[in-house]
Amino acid sequence: MDTHQSAIRTAYFSIIGNAALALVKGVAGILGNSYALIADAIESTTDIFSSILVLLGLKYAKRPADDNHPYGHGKIEPLITFIVVAFLVTSATVIAYESIVHIQTPHKVPSSWTLYVLGAIILWKEASYQIVIRKSRETHSTSLKADAWHHRSDAITSIMAFLGISVALLFGEGYETADDWAALLASGFILYNSYRIFRPALSEIMDEHQYDDLVELIREKSMEVDGILGTEKCFVRKSGISYHVDLHAIVNGAISVKEGHDVSHRLKDHLQSQIANLDHVLIHIEPDEYDNG
Structure with missing residues (x-):
């Protein structure tokens, strides 16, 4: 299998995984009274669209050189990466805003069973990160690297949610907003990861020497x-x-x-x-x- 085809198959893997997790997180967050899980679901939903963009970009980049593009169509990859970063920044902003609103609104402590859901999600997202980042290194794909960091940022937000819900359950009354604070902290991690994804793509567009x-x-x-x-x-x-x-x-x-x-x-x-x-x-x-x- 050539590198382009390998990258495309990995993008399909991300789309299917993100779609399944967005559904699981959304249902668990609503039923379990956890905004941190709902925030996780929001990010996974944006991940679906960003992974679709990565897939389309990889397919476009596979086109052979032509009269208008004598060096091929590969520059679409960092451009797609910029859009993926925009999705990340947008989701981080929405999560931060909604977290602040929920912190100011009294609500119940999340259900304890949501911790089991989060534990499984953390393991799956970290495994997904390892799979996709390995493929990005094998294929030298900037957009796959961005997609991999989507998985890692998702794992981070899930870890924050796990910690927040644990604090809320452990300390009880007065700590109901712990998972909301966790979601707010997770948004900061997402923004940081956005920069880590953006910088190499910018270097590629500017033909910066890194080789x-x-x-x-x-x-x-x-x-x-x-x-x-x-x-x-x-x-x-x-x-x-x-x-x-x-x-x-x-x-x-x-x-x-x-x-x-x-x-x-x-x-x-x-x-x-x-x-x-x-x-x-x-x-x-x-x-x-x-x-x-």
């Missing part, structure tokens, strides 16, 4: 090609799950233009066969007596 390990690997693999004497400049930028490379390679200055052309093609083919997710590789040939001055 020292990949550059080192490219230089190492280049020296395996006959005729390559060394490398000079090497620039890498990311587009979706693919990387575009501009590499200056040093060859014998006495060879013909045709021989230099053949060496550059061998180098390009070798790099693409040895390093995953390299798409466009532009080789600039430099003669070994080339003077930088």
